[in-house]
Amino acid sequence: MGVQDTGCLSRVPAGHGLIREYNGSCTFYRDDQYVSPNFRMREFNPSGVRPYGVMRRLVDLLQTMRYSLGVPILITSGYRHESTHESGLAVDISVPRKTFIQVAQAAYNAGFRRIEVIKRTGTSYWNNMSVGGHVHLDVYDGSGITTRGTIYDCPTCASRPCYPWYAWGAGSWWATSQPNTFSQLLRNLQADRGNTGYRGC
Numbered sequence: 001m002g003v004q005d006t007g008c009l010s011r012v013p014a015g016h017g018l019i020r021e022y023n024g025s026c027t028f029y030r031d032d033q034y035v036s037p038n039f040r041m042r043e044f045n046p047s048g049v050r051p052y053g054v055m056r057r058l059v060d061l062l063q064t065m066r067y068s069l070g071v072p073i074l075i076t077s078g079y080r081h082e083s084t085h086e087s088g089l090a091v092d093i094s095v096p097r098k099t100f101i102q103v104a105q106a107a108y109n110a111g112f113r114r115i116e117v118i119k120r121t122g123t124s125y126w127n128n129m130s131v132g133g134h135v136h137l138d139v140y141d142g143s144g145i146t147t148r149g150t151i152y153d154c155p156t157c158a159s160r161p162c163y164p165w166y167a168w169g170a171g172s173w174w175a176t177s178q179p180n181t182f183s184q185l186l187r188n189l190q191a192d193r194g195n196t197g198y199r200g201c
């Protein structure tokens with residue numbers, strides 16, 4: 001899955017981005033055109049990469065979050081040549097007027113099942129996100145089928161689909177087997193237990 005599987009990236013007109021629809025077809029939008037009620041095409045490309053595009057499901061889940069939070073969501077990183085971002089499956093966001101905990105909960109409620117919460121040293125998950133940090137969200141389905149092969153699979157997961165997850169530390173990242181449920185993630189956030197992520201199968 002992902003935008004690179006379509007072949008459409010090579011056909012994106014100048015000044016446009018692409019959305020890969022649920023049925024696999026591609027829609028081209030002008031950079032300034034709305035792809036959902038609150039998001040314009042170019043918001044998924046803060047790094048200015050060309051060509052670029054994202055999956056429709058990513059847009060839809062973000063819009064669902066936008067409705068439930070009721071305040072602007074800033075996409076700090078969208079399409080870029082790295083990890084699931086490269087397949088148009090992921091965004092990093094900040095919601096300056098909501099806490100990390102509120103944002104993680106809204107993401108889960110919207111349907112995201114790969115949620116990573118990164119805060120800065122000396123801040124709390126109870127702080128509004130205006131203190132810095134970000135939340136990574138992605139719609140990778142655990143199939144292992146992306147242009148980046150199977151690197152996103154978690155080898156110890158017994159069931160498929162598998163949602164591998166990891167947490168970021170200072171200058172490095174490591175695989176973690178805990179928490180493996182969203183409620184565990186929420187408890188870790190509420191206890192302000194370092195950088196944390198969610199991994200489930």
Ligand SMILES: [Zn+2]
Binds near residue numbers: 077091136137
């Ligand atoms: Zn990210």
